[in-house]
Amino acid sequence: xxxxxxxxxxxxxxxxxxxxxxxxxxxxxxxxxxxxxxxxxxxxxxxxxxxxxxxxxxxxxxxxxxxxxxxxxxxxxxxxxxxxxxxxxxxxxxxxxxxxxxxxxxxxxxxxxxxxxxxxxxxxxxxxxxxxxxxxxxxxxxxxxxxxxxxxxxxxxxxxxxxxxxxxxxxxxxxxxxxxxxxxxxxxxxxxxxxxxxxxxxxxxxxxxxxxxxxxxxxxxxxxxxxxxxxxxxxxxxxxxxxxxxxxxxxxxxxxxxxxxxxxxxxxxxxxxxxxxxxxxxxxxxxxxxxxxxxxxxxxxxxxxxxxxxxxxxxxxxxxxxxxxxxxxxxxxxxxxxxxxxxxxxxxxxxxxxxxxxxxxxxxxxxxxxxxxxxxxxxxxxxxxxxxxxxxxxxxxxxxxxxxxxxxxxxxxxxxxxxxxxxxxxxxxxxxxxxxxxxxxxxxxxxxxxxxxxxxxxxxxxxxxxxxxxxxxxxxxxxxxxxxxxxxxxxxxxxxxxxxxxxxxxxxxxxxxxxxxxxxxxxxxxxxxxxxxxxxxxxxxxxxxxxxxxxxxxxxxxxxxxxxxxxxxxxxxxxxxxxxxxxxxx
Numbered sequence: 057x058x059x060x061x062x063x064x065x066x067x068x069x070x071x072x073x074x075x076x077x078x079x080x081x082x083x084x085x086x087x088x089x090x091x092x093x094x095x096x097x098x099x100x101x102x103x104x105x106x107x108x109x110x111x112x113x114x115x116x117x118x119x120x121x122x123x124x125x126x127x128x129x130x131x132x133x134x135x136x137x138x139x140x141x142x143x144x145x146x147x148x149x150x151x152x153x154x155x156x157x158x159x160x161x162x163x164x165x166x167x168x169x170x171x172x173x174x175x176x177x178x179x180x181x182x183x184x185x186x187x188x189x190x191x192x193x194x195x196x197x198x199x200x201x202x203x204x205x206x207x208x209x210x211x212x213x214x215x216x217x218x219x220x221x222x223x224x225x226x227x228x229x230x231x232x233x234x235x236x237x238x239x240x241x242x243x244x245x246x247x248x249x250x251x252x253x254x255x256x257x258x259x260x261x262x263x264x265x266x267x268x269x270x271x272x273x274x275x276x277x278x279x280x281x282x283x284x285x286x287x288x289x290x291x292x293x294x295x296x297x298x299x300x301x302x303x304x305x306x307x308x309x310x311x312x313x314x315x316x317x318x319x320x321x322x323x324x325x326x327x328x329x330x331x332x333x334x335x336x337x338x339x340x341x342x343x344x345x346x347x348x349x350x351x352x353x354x355x356x357x358x359x360x361x362x363x364x365x366x367x368x369x370x371x372x373x374x375x376x377x378x379x380x381x382x383x384x385x386x387x388x389x390x391x392x393x394x395x396x397x398x399x400x401x402x403x404x405x406x407x408x409x410x411x412x413x414x415x416x417x418x419x420x421x422x423x424x425x426x427x428x429x430x431x432x433x434x435x436x437x438x439x440x441x442x443x444x445x446x447x448x449x450x451x452x453x454x455x456x457x458x459x460x461x462x463x464x465x466x467x468x469x470x471x472x473x474x475x476x477x478x479x480x481x482x483x484x485x486x487x488x489x490x491x492x493x494x495x496x497x498x499x500x501x502x503x504x505x506x507x508x509x510x511x512x513x514x515x516x517x518x519x520x521x522x523x524x525x526x527x528x529x530x531x532x533x534x535x536x537x538x539x540x541x542x543x544x545x546x547x548x549x550x551x552x553x554x555x556x557x558x559x560x561x562x563x564x565x566x567x568x569x570x571x572x573x574x575x576x577x578x579x580x581x582x583x584x585x586x587x588x589x590x591x592x593x594x595x596x597x598x599x600x601x602x603x604x605x606x607x608x609x610x611x612x613x614x615x616x617x618x619x620x621x622x623x624x625x626x627x628x629x630x631x632x633x634x635x636x637x638x639x640x641x642x
Contacts, residue, residue, distance in 0.1 A: 317617025371406025453509025
């Protein structure tokens with residue numbers, strides 16, 4: 057078995073020869089990597105080779121892509137694949153295609169080559185290394201055939217990086233054990249849903265309660281004391297030998313949006329449980345209590361109220377929300393009581409801030425930033441604040457054929473002008489991660505031959521800096537007034553949500569940064585555009601967040617949401633190192 061020490065100590069020719077199968081027919085990659093030795097760990101080696109590809113010329117990158125064989129293509133049929141490619145395609149069962157599957161793959165190969173002029177590349181061993189199904193491979197092939205050429209070339213290179221990552225693991229006999237555990241657990245609870253259309257796990261449904269019970273079981277198996285509290289939070293504690301020690305909290309939410317992903321929120325629960333299991337199995341304790349909380353509700357799907365679990369922990373649960381009704385007329389109070397919870401105990405769940413050391417949350421990024429930079433993790437600087445509005449425009453509905461263009465009071469064209477301005481204005485300050493979205497746009501009672509007399513749309517503006525966000529909001533609101541005045545359209549603007557940005561604590565970020573560097577990863581800072589439980593917990597103690605790379609173009613809140621076992625492993629090793637070297641705030 058090859059070791060990292062051998063790779064660091066051998067001559068350049070031996071280094072290149074040993075790594076010859078990692079990147080298909082491309083010795084220039086290990087040749088350049090040899091110059092960067094020694095590598096402190098396997099992650100450092102993997103990222104060094106990926107950086108070489110990333111910084112290569114376009115001609116070199118295309119050559120690398122074209123060095124790879126088609127899936128179930130001519131090289132496979134004639135037995136001309138490398139040993140590595142042969143094993144990978146066999147793992148996915150591509151050597152056992154039905155006649156229909158084989159014909160479809162040949163059709164896709166031909167269409168893909170015609171459009172892109174290079175072969176379709178996919179890490180067929182999948183995110184967990186266990187192999188994709190043939191149907192999943194064909195679905196990915198069909199989906200990516202719709203990409204633009206530049207985007208698809210970038211995706212092909214990312215897939216090559218993933219293939220190289222797994223081949224490096226095999227060469228060095230390395231298994232991402234913690235990451236694999238997280239992926240396996242996520243698959244188990246990801247199969248429990250409120251309906252059959254995808255993963256939906258709403259507050260206090262059968263799937264939600266089953267998920268909570270399973271998380272509690274895994275906590276106990278990992279060596280923690282665990283239970284489910286009055287608001288449905290799953291709380292596990294890994295106790296220090298010092299009974300007077302303070303508590304560091306980690307965790308995230310286990311509820312999901314409708315038809316959501318398997319890792320949003322859940323990674324931040326499962327990953328620390330896997331770490332604690334590792335510590336417990338090795339008889340290792342920490343000098344502080346470590347509490348993992350699976351927050352019961354963050355998404356607001358069932359009762360239209362977010363952060364129920366984390367607000368209970370900080371003592372700010374609004375008891376009037378218990379009277380909220382779901383779409384079936386069931387109150388939150390009734391849902392909790394039918395699950396066996398005593399709602400009168402919710403106020404007692406509040407933690408004493410004096411007992412807390414801080415809060416650190418690991419979360420899938422839910423965006424493409426880390427993916428585009430070929431980085432497995434990133435350190436969050438702040439969680440964006442948001443302002444949300446409901447805007448109603450009122451014009452005059454009239455006949456589309458008889459009303460001259462210069463005499464119209466068209467609510468829809470006014471809205472269109474405003475939507476375009478939101479895009480333009482919010483593209484002006486990307487350093488603060490300013491974004492603006494019109495996610496809902498309606499013409500009530502519209503007809504093909506009637507000028508729209510009304511238009512209704514939502515407005516969501518976010519930024520990591522409140523002042524920058526508020527400036528954009530003010531500009532957009534002023535633009536709405538100006539457009540409506542010019543077009544003789546009335547407007548009504550209702551503020552629905554206003555949440556301040558939450559900066560992460562510099563002292564916690566510094567310790568995460570140090571742990572990231574020790575893991576062999578270049579630290580990268582980024583803001584979070586999405587809300588997280590850390591926003592609520594920040595009202596009680598200092599917070600920090602570590603993002604894990606999100607695959608499939610950064611898609612989240614979607615069944616296509618994905619990450620890899622290797623990236624989960626990197627996040628786990630960083631959090632484990634952070635815990636072992638944690639220095640409380642003085």
